[in-house]
Amino acid sequence: MQLTIDHSNKKVSATFSRTNPFQAKVLKNSNLNNNGSSKETRHIELSLKGSGLSYVPGDALGIVPENDPELVDTLLEEMQWDPETAVTINKQGDTLPLREALLTYFEITLLTKKIMQQATGFTSNNELQRLVLNENVNELKEYMEGRDLLDVLRDFGPWNASAQDIVSLLRKMPPRLYSIASSLTAHPDEVHLTIGAVRYTANGRDRKGVCSVQCAERVQEGDTLPVFIQPNKHFHLPESLESDIIMVGPGTGIAPFRSYIEERAVTKATGRAWLFFGDQHSATDFLYQEELENYLKEGVLTRLDAAFSRDSEQKVYVQHKMSDNSKELFAWLENGAYFYVCGDKQHMAKDVHNTLIDVIEKEGNMSREAAEQYLNTMKDQGRYQRDVY
Numbered sequence: 001m002q003l004t005i006d007h008s009n010k011k012v013s014a015t016f017s018r019t020n021p022f023q024a025k026v027l028k029n030s031n032l033n034n035n036g037s038s039k040e041t042r043h044i045e046l047s048l049k050g051s052g053l054s055y056v057p058g059d060a061l062g063i064v065p066e067n068d069p070e071l072v073d074t075l076l077e078e079m080q081w082d083p084e085t086a087v088t089i090n091k092q093g094d095t096l097p098l099r100e101a102l103l104t105y106f107e108i109t110l111l112t113k114k115i116m117q118q119a120t121g122f123t124s125n126n127e128l129q130r131l132v133l134n135e136n137v138n139e140l141k142e143y144m145e146g147r148d149l150l151d152v153l154r155d156f157g158p159w160n161a162s163a164q165d166i167v168s169l170l171r172k173m174p175p176r177l178y179s180i181a182s183s184l185t186a187h188p189d190e191v192h193l194t195i196g197a198v199r200y201t202a203n204g205r206d207r208k209g210v211c212s213v214q215c216a217e218r219v220q221e222g223d224t225l226p227v228f229i230q231p232n233k234h235f236h237l238p239e240s241l242e243s244d245i246i247m248v249g250p251g252t253g254i255a256p257f258r259s260y261i262e263e264r265a266v267t268k269a270t271g272r273a274w275l276f277f278g279d280q281h282s283a284t285d286f287l288y289q290e291e292l293e294n295y296l297k298e299g300v301l302t303r304l305d306a307a308f309s310r311d312s313e314q315k316v317y318v319q320h321k322m323s324d325n326s327k328e329l330f331a332w333l334e335n336g337a338y339f340y341v342c343g344d345k346q347h348m349a350k351d352v353h354n355t356l357i358d359v360i361e362k363e364g365n366m367s368r369e370a371a372e373q374y375l376n377t378m379k380d381q382g383r384y385q386r387d388v389y
Contacts, residue, residue, distance in 0.1 A: 015052070018175060021064050021226035022051040027190065029221055037284035040197040041252060042215050043181075046225065049189045053228070057183055057259040058235040058387070061191055062175040064226040065211035067109070072102045075150055081163045088164065090172070098163050106170040109210055111144040111152065115169050119152060122161035146202035176211035177230050179342060179387060181255035183262035191227070194255040194287065235340070235387040241269040244337035246329070248352050250278035250307070250318050253343030254287050256387060260340075261292075265300045273300065274332065278307040278318040318348070319355035330363035338383045345388035356384075 016022035028045035046061075055061075076083050076099060083099035089106070102108060117132045131140050149170070153159065159166075182192035197216035198209025219225065237260055238245065245264075247257040254277055264273060275292065279285035286306065295301040305321040322329055333339065341352050353375075361371035378384040 016228055018062060018228050018230075021062070021175075021228045022048070022053060023224040024048060024051070024191070024227045026219055026221050026223050026225060029215070029219055032194070032287045034284040036281075038280065039285060040199075040216055041285075041287060042193075042195045042197065042212075044193045044195060044215060044219075045182075045187075046191050046193070046227065047189060048191055053191075055180055055184055055191065055229045055231070057180070057237055057263045058232050058256055059180050060177040060230040060232055061180050061193060062177050062228045062230050063211055063215075064175045065173065065214050066104050067102060067106075067173075067210060068208055068213065069103060071108065071148075071150065071208075072099060075102060075108065075153070078150060078153055079159070079163070079166070085163050087167050089167070098167070101167060105173060106167060107173045108150075108170065109148045109207075111147055111149070112171070113140065113144075115149075116140060116144065116152070118169050119156065122165055123156050123159050125156040125158075128156040146200075146207065148207075151203065151205075173210075175228070179252075179255040179259075181258045183259050183266060185266045186262040192258075194252045194258070196252045232387065235342075235385050237263060238271070238338050240271070241267055242271050244272040244274075244332055244335060246274045246276075246332055246337050246339045247342075248276040248318050248322070248340065249342045250276075250348060251285075251287075251343060253341075253348070256342050257340070258288055258291070261295055261300060265295065265298070272302040272332070272337075274303040274305070274337075275301055276305050276307070276318045276321055278309065278316075278321075280308060280310040282306070282308045282311055317351065319351045322352070322355050322359060326359040326363050329359050333360070333378070336383070338385070339378065340385050340387075342387040343389075349386060349388040 024046040026044065027047050028043070030043050032041040032043050033039050081098055083097065085098045086095045087098050087101050088095050089101050096105060116128070120128055120132055130136060131143060178193045178195055180191055181194040182190060195212050195215050198212045200207050235256065241264070245260065247260060249255070249257045257275060261273065261275070277287070277292070279287065285308070292301065292304055296304050305325065307316045307318050307321045309315040309317055339356065341349050343349060357368070357371045357375060360366065360374050361368055364371065364374065366374065375384060
């Protein structure tokens with residue numbers, strides 16, 4: 001930890017980072033979804049007062065999470081371990097009581113090939129020995145998907161291992177990164193997040209996202225969260241306030257665009273702004289609806305096109321709204337607009353990318369190849385930016 005001391009006014013400031021996170025106080029934690037929604041999306045406001053941390057729209061906030069106490073206690077019970085046993089947690093030889101180490105230090109919900117291979121040294125279970133063989137790599141991958149340490153301990157015993165042996169297999173808990181949903185100019189000393197609580201059932205057990213469910217269920221206003229800023233040089237507003245921007249952010253993908261819109265409101269940008277937002281139901285899942293409609297009234301947002309996939313027989317997604325407005329969309333691109341996408345890499349971002357090429361091909365009267373080249377040129381100019389996960 002670096003300390004800079006300015007003797008002129010006795011000001012002491014620490015450099016907070018990934019390895020030395022700032023304890024940010026939770027000012028607000030509310031559910032953005034209305035009653036009846038199948039989703040839970042938290043809007044969280046944190047204080048950065050006294051941290052010296054700053055960010056620009058497009059950056060991410062890292063949170064160092066803690067594991068679910070219920071899951072940790074089930075693990076201890078399963079292995080009949082003493083929660084107070086001291087275990088070594090790193091190469092420096094630092095120790096923590098076992099329960100605290102499992103809660104705060106180790107990743108226990110994600111499996112790796114390395115964990116599985118090393119675990120074979122502590123059990124004579126034939127099934128595990130077979131699973132880690134090179135020829136079964138796909139089967140191993142399938143097993144690890146959606147399973148955690150507790151599954152492994154239950155599935156491949158009996159174990160000839162101490163608590164220390166088992167925790168030595170684990171890696172340190174990595175921080176979780178979330179797109180920042182606020183503008184520092186609009187909210188000095190604050191950072192806001194939009195976090196979807198991840199809950200699902202797999203292999204006979206209910207599963208919870210480590211950080212998202214911690215924020216949804218266990219973080220109260222007044223508590224603190226260990227945070228740091230993760231700059232994102234590849235996702236940022238245009239330098240010119242006159243540039244037009246087109247933003248595609250369904251679900252929690254709205255987060256960075258809330259920060260973009262707030263920033264452009266404060267800096268009085270003259271460029272036009274067009275937002276495509278999508279989710280399941282308009283009545284329960286229209287995140288930040290009131291704010292966005294106000295920006296539309298004030299002219300900060302020029303256009304707002306929302307797609308709600310479960311409100312009609314035919315599922316309507318953001319890419320359908322893009323196709324419906326293809327002529328105007330292409331006119332904006334021709335006028336130099338910047339195009340941004342935030343959200344799910346697997347499906348949404350891919351569909352939006354392909355739809356964008358369709359729009360350019362159709363409205364620009366080009367071949368597929370020429371349309372792809374057009375998009376590549378936009379990318380080279382920094383006018384096509386993606387923040388996908």
